[in-house]
Amino acid sequence: MNNPKPNEWRAADLSQGYIADYKPFNFVDGEGVRCSLYVSGCLFHCAGCYNQATWSFQYGKPYSQALEDQIMADLAQPYVQGLTLLGGEPFLNTGILLPLLSRIRRELPEKDIWSWTGYTWEELQLESEAVSADKQEMLRLLDILVDGRFELAKKNLNLQFRGSSNQRIIDVKKSLKAGKAVIWDKLNDGNAAVEQIHKEKLI
Numbered sequence: 001m002n003n004p005k006p007n008e009w010r011a012a013d014l015s016q017g018y019i020a021d022y023k024p025f026n027f028v029d030g031e032g033v034r035c036s037l038y039v040s041g042c043l044f045h046c047a048g049c050y051n052q053a054t055w056s057f058q059y060g061k062p063y064s065q066a067l068e069d070q071i072m073a074d075l076a077q078p079y080v081q082g083l084t085l086l087g088g089e090p091f092l093n094t095g096i097l098l099p100l101l102s103r104i105r106r107e108l109p110e111k112d113i114w115s116w117t118g119y120t121w122e123e124l125q126l127e128s129e130a131v132s133a134d135k136q137e138m139l140r141l142l143d144i145l146v147d148g149r150f151e152l153a154k155k156n157l158n159l160q161f162r163g164s165s166n167q168r169i170i171d172v173k174k175s176l177k178a179g180k181a182v183i184w185d186k187l188n189d190g191n192a193a194v195e196q197i198h199k200e201k202l203i
Contacts, residue, residue, distance in 0.1 A: 001046050001149055004123070009043055010132055011094040016041065019096075020053065020060040020088055022067060024074040030114040030144065030161060031186065032081030035074045039097070042089040044118035048152035050163070054088040063096040068103070075104065075111050082112035082143070090115045091124070094134040101141040112143040121147050121170055121181040144184060145170045160189050 018040035023029075029036040041057030042049075053059050075083060083104060090097060104111060115138075117124075124131060124139055124147075139145070146161060147168050154164035161169060174182040 001151075002043050003149075004043070004119075006126055007132060009092060011092045011134055012132075014041060014043070014057055015093045015095050016057040017063050017093075017096050018058055018060045019063050019067065020051075022071065024071075025077075025080065029084040029086060030082070031112075033079050034082055034084045034114070035071060035080060036084045036086060037071065037100075038086050039088040039090055039093040041092050042087055042118065043092070044089065044149050046118065046150040046152070048155065049150060051087070057092075059088075068100055071100065072103065072107065075108050080111070082114065085113070085115040087116070089118055091117050091119055091135050091138060094138050098134065098138055098141070101138065105141060113141060114144040114146070115142050116146045118149045119147060121145065121168070121175065139172065140176065142172045145172050147181075158189060160187060 020038040020040045021036075022038070023036045026034055026036055038051070038054060038060075040054050040059040042055045045055060049055075071083070074080060083101075085097065087093070101113060104113060119135075124135060147170055148164075148166050151164040151166050154166050156163075156165050159165060159167075168181060169184040169187055171182050171184050
């Protein structure tokens with residue numbers, strides 16, 4: 001697993017604008033019916049990653065206006081709750097994602113936006129000189145962030161929407177207001193022993 005130094009990995013230097021996959025109308029990548037966009041390129045290289053092909057920034061095909069228009073049309077369906085960003089690493093593809101997310105906020109403000117990331121909430125909250133402005137801008141456009149590297153030693157198949165117990169489902173708007181990570185209030189891991197619940201009590 002790789003760990004970034006502050007401001008070391010910049011989307012403008014790394015992203016090639018490629019998309020690994022787009023899956024409309026699914027039920028597995030967050031709450032409700034969702035459209036899922038898988039971007040290409042990731043430097044975390046977590047052991048046990050289920051999608052290693054997307055580590056390459058040139059995997060798949062280039063993002064296009066036609067794809068964006070299709071995403072918007074799919075999201076406009078009344079039974080679709082929102083968009084999910086996965087990868088690859090979404091925060092290393094801000095060049096293509098920021099215009100899309102801004103368009104969703106303008107044209108479909110009732111839809112929610114989820115994103116997975118290898119970054120932790122705390123890493124994305126570093127002072128602006130340490131975290132590039134595009135990452136902070138994208139974070140503000142999200143509703144839910146699933147944060148943290150996948151850790152194979154903490155893998156747990158019982159977790160809701162996560163692969164390892166160090167990862168958290170964070171309510172972005174509440175967290176920005178509170179100045180700390182606030183766990184999604186619909187978290188439901190059943191009887192699983194979840195590290196993040198204990199972390200929340202310590203904050």
